[in-house]
Amino acid sequence: MRERYIYFSQFRHKKVFKYNLFICNKKVQHLPELIIKNLSASVEGKQILKGVNLTVKGGEIHALMGPNGAGKSTLGNVLIGHPNYVINGGSIILDGKDLTGKTPEERARAGLFLAFQSPVAVVGVKLSAFMRAAYKQVHPEDKSKLSEFYDRMKIHMKKVGLDESFMSRSVNDGFSGGERKRFEILQMMILRPKIVVLDEIDSGLDVDALKLVAEEIKEYYSQEVGFLIITHYQRILKDIEPEFVHILKDGKIVMDGDNSLSLRIEEEGYDWIKNTA
Amino acid sequence: METEYSKEEEMEKLLEDLKKSNVRKEDWEFHDNLQPVYSTGAGLNRKIVEEISEIKKEPDWMRRFRLKALEIFQSKPVPTWGPDLSGIDWENTKYYTRPDEITTNNWDEVPDQIKDTFKKLGVPEMEQKYLAGSVAQYDSEGVYHNLRKVWEDKGVLFMDLDLALKTHPDLVKDYFCKAVPPTDNKFAALNGAVWSGGSFLYVPKGVKIDMPLQTYFRMNGEQTGQFEHTIVVADEGSSVHYIEGCTAPRYEKNSLHSAIVEIYVNKNAHARYTSVQNWSKSVYNMPTKRAWVEENGQMEWVGGSLGSKVTMLYPSSYLRGPHASAHNLNVSLAGPGTIKDTGAKALHLAPYTSSRIVAKSISIEDGKAIYRGLLRMNKGAVHSKSHVQCDALLINDESQSFTFPHDEIYEPTATFGHEATVGRIGTDELTYLRSRGLSEDEASSMIVLGFLDDVMKEIPMEFAVEMNRLIKLEMNKLGAVG
Numbered sequence: 001m002r003e004r005y006i007y008f009s010q011f012r013h014k015k016v017f018k019y020n021l022f023i024c025n026k027k028v029q030h031l032p033e034l035i036i037k038n039l040s041a042s043v044e045g046k047q048i049l050k051g052v053n054l055t056v057k058g059g060e061i062h063a064l065m066g067p068n069g070a071g072k073s074t075l076g077n078v079l080i081g082h083p084n085y086v087i088n089g090g091s092i093i094l095d096g097k098d099l100t101g102k103t104p105e106e107r108a109r110a111g112l113f114l115a116f117q118s119p120v121a122v123v124g125v126k127l128s129a130f131m132r133a134a135y136k137q138v139h140p141e142d143k144s145k146l147s148e149f150y151d152r153m154k155i156h157m158k159k160v161g162l163d164e165s166f167m168s169r170s171v172n173d174g175f176s177g178g179e180r181k182r183f184e185i186l187q188m189m190i191l192r193p194k195i196v197v198l199d200e201i202d203s204g205l206d207v208d209a210l211k212l213v214a215e216e217i218k219e220y221y222s223q224e225v226g227f228l229i230i231t232h233y234q235r236i237l238k239d240i241e242p243e244f245v246h247i248l249k250d251g252k253i254v255m256d257g258d259n260s261l262s263l264r265i266e267e268e269g270y271d272w273i274k275n276t277a
Numbered sequence: 278m279e280t281e282y283s284k285e286e287e288m289e290k291l292l293e294d295l296k297k298s299n300v301r302k303e304d305w306e307f308h309d310n311l312q313p314v315y316s317t318g319a320g321l322n323r324k325i326v327e328e329i330s331e332i333k334k335e336p337d338w339m340r341r342f343r344l345k346a347l348e349i350f351q352s353k354p355v356p357t358w359g360p361d362l363s364g365i366d367w368e369n370t371k372y373y374t375r376p377d378e379i380t381t382n383n384w385d386e387v388p389d390q391i392k393d394t395f396k397k398l399g400v401p402e403m404e405q406k407y408l409a410g411s412v413a414q415y416d417s418e419g420v421y422h423n424l425r426k427v428w429e430d431k432g433v434l435f436m437d438l439d440l441a442l443k444t445h446p447d448l449v450k451d452y453f454c455k456a457v458p459p460t461d462n463k464f465a466a467l468n469g470a471v472w473s474g475g476s477f478l479y480v481p482k483g484v485k486i487d488m489p490l491q492t493y494f495r496m497n498g499e500q501t502g503q504f505e506h507t508i509v510v511a512d513e514g515s516s517v518h519y520i521e522g523c524t525a526p527r528y529e530k531n532s533l534h535s536a537i538v539e540i541y542v543n544k545n546a547h548a549r550y551t552s553v554q555n556w557s558k559s560v561y562n563m564p565t566k567r568a569w570v571e572e573n574g575q576m577e578w579v580g581g582s583l584g585s586k587v588t589m590l591y592p593s594s595y596l597r598g599p600h601a602s603a604h605n606l607n608v609s610l611a612g613p614g615t616i617k618d619t620g621a622k623a624l625h626l627a628p629y630t631s632s633r634i635v636a637k638s639i640s641i642e643d644g645k646a647i648y649r650g651l652l653r654m655n656k657g658a659v660h661s662k663s664h665v666q667c668d669a670l671l672i673n674d675e676s677q678s679f680t681f682p683h684d685e686i687y688e689p690t691a692t693f694g695h696e697a698t699v700g701r702i703g704t705d706e707l708t709y710l711r712s713r714g715l716s717e718d719e720a721s722s723m724i725v726l727g728f729l730d731d732v733m734k735e736i737p738m739e740f741a742v743e744m745n746r747l748i749k750l751e752m753n754k755l756g757a758v759g
């Protein structure tokens with residue numbers, strides 16, 4: 001059976017979801033492109049990433065899988081510029097712009113978005129005010145009024161299943177695990193990033209919530225967005241079929257494939273990869 | 278529809294303003310070189326105290342009072358139950374300095390150096406003017422002129438305590454150190470011996486002043502101790518709001534500040550005392566502030582404490598008559614290397630008295646914010662109530678805050694409650710906000726304003742803005758990322 005798993009699919013088709021056809025018909029001027037080049041990084045003096053290479057383009061959905069502790073979340077944190085993570089080699093390029101030494105806000109404004117694996121609570125910062133401030137930074141060109149913005153926000157909140165009352169709550173404060181994940185998706189929908197990294201967006205979600213979140217991701221999907229979906233379960237990948245699947249092990253991408261690779265992981269785990277990599 | 282988000286819009290505007298107000302470190306490190314007209318030199322002894330009284334041409338009772346207070350001061354040990362005070366340089370402190378006169382009713386007479394200082398701090402001109410007047414009223418049109426007349430006609434006295442001692446000696450004598458006797462603590466005794474300046478505000482029966490009365494004290498000249506003594510009397514059925522604020526240049530050596538504030542809230546009267554403190558990081562700030570509240574009187578303490586090396590401040594309310602009430606609100610910022618040992622005392626001495634204490638503190642890096650409170654309910658203070666709320670915000674992964682509430686409850690029908698919350702803003706929290714596009718400044722501003730949200734209406738706007746600037750400054754020093 002092993003021969004079924006081609007490590008890198010020669011058949012590079014662009015997967016287009018039917019509900020997004022109208023977006024694809026639109027003329028796309030410029031496709032975003034994130035290039036992660038030979039990226040090495042450490043945290044608290046410990047080398048975690050050991051030369052990661054990965055390119056994510058608009059219209060592509062990549063899945064990044066790997067055993068616990070492989071460095072998947074580290075990659076997410078390094079991409080967004082978390083100050084606790086030190087880059088000691090390689091680069092992060094978005095649309096030709098080198099983001100390697102940039103602050104998290106500069107990366108966000110450039111169109112990079114990370115849905116955190118465990119979003120932290122920020123006591124005292126009102127969710128609505130936070131979203132407004134963030135939106136204004138990321139989309140300074142949009143001069144819409146506060147009330148218009150909030151009305152738009154409410155529509156998205158309904159879609160991700162967050163009650164309007166969350167607007168006046170502190171960011172993530174007292175949110176359940178599922179509510180935090182929904183809020184991450186809400187932020188993606190509102191901030192409209194070009195490259196989306198979702199770190200274990202599926203963990204802590206029940207079946208219905210997972211479906212809702214997957215629907216939102218599909219709705220947001222277009223030729224103008226590239227996705228990197230970090231997960232170690234196959235279940236979300238059934239819904240959002242990624243074109244590319246990468247396996248991260250011990251800080252390196254040891255295998256590339258298509259979605260069939262995720263199925264094999266589901267059945268056999270990661271142990272077999274050691275032998276073939 | 279527009280009004281639905283008016284609060285949000287206000288907040289948004291404030292954030293915009295804050296974004297524009299960039300603060301540079303140097304702005305806080307100036308030192309203006311006003312030459313004091315007269316100084317008694319360093320150190321303290323009987324001769325110096327007599328000299329102070331002599332210069333001021335005081336009545337004999339005041340001279341004797343000072344000398345008695347000096348004895349008490351010398352006999353009391355430096356308190357050791359709180360922060361380390363060994364850094365106070367008693368020998369090299371100058372206990373009396375008369376700075377170049379800054380009490381003036383004319384803006385043109387305000388020394389240029391002081392004007393420059395305000396400019397460096399980015400204080401708007403309108404506010405510079407009222408801040409520069411040491412005892413001056415301020416109206417909303419921003420016209421700097423002598424408003425005293427309006428209140429004088431109603432019998433309100435508002436002047437320097439030194440002057441009041443000359444013009445109304447008996448009235449001053451009735452209240453001077455009644456609530457805060459020199460025996461209270463070492464620093465109160467010191468103030469009793471060498472006090473100079475401060476306000477005397479007397480509001481006669483039934484007079485309600487709707488406009489806040491403001492004073493602004495500045496400390497000039499290195500190693501100058503600050504020993505103001507302020508007395509506010511709200512006579513029966515009157516109402517008054519008194520505001521004072523301080524900012525000081527940064528000094529190399531330690532400075533000592535020990536003010537006394539005594540507030541007398543008579544029957545059915547209402548007094549609010551707001552103080553804003555922004556001493557330089559070398560100052561030991563040891564004031565004693567106390568109110569006597571009689572039947573059905575209301576006392577409100579609003580405090581904002583930004584600067585200083587060590588501050589020990591516990592505004593106290595002695596609820597002496599039935600239905601007397603006290604409300605304390607204190608907001609402290611403990612920047613790196615500083616200690617804010619602040620809190621409140623409420624003494625319920627009569628039936629149906631109530632107190633409510635809200636203490637909010639922000640600690641940065643190794644800044645230490647301590648809440649120290651005393652709640653006493655005497656036997657017979659039936660059905661009295663008290664509520665204490667302490668909220669701490671730690672702006673750093675290693676910051677700490679402490680609470681030391683102390684309750685002495687002798688009345689079984691009395692009720693009281695304590696609440697405490699601690700929030701931490703570490704790298705993860707800031708990174709989270711920043712990863713959505715907020716700058717580090719904006720992220721920290723949002724956090725601070727959010728933390729202060731429920732007390733924003735109570736504290737002067739200028740204070741909130743100032744606090745925010747300081748926090749930005751401290752955080753910038755911690756080093757931005759990238």
Ligand SMILES: Nc1ncnc2c1ncn2[C@@H]1O[C@H](COP(=O)(O)OP(=O)(O)O)[C@@H](O)[C@H]1O
Nearest residue numbers: 043044048067068069070071072073074075084
């Ligand atoms: N902030 C941190 N401090 C210390 N160690 C960390 C930190 N973040 C990640 N690590 C370590 O880095 C390794 C990779 O972790 P992570 O990236 O979270 O793995 P994954 O997301 O693939 O499960 C683990 O050994 C983890 O303990």
Ligand SMILES: [Mg+2]
Nearest residue numbers: 072073117200
């Ligand atoms: Mg992880």
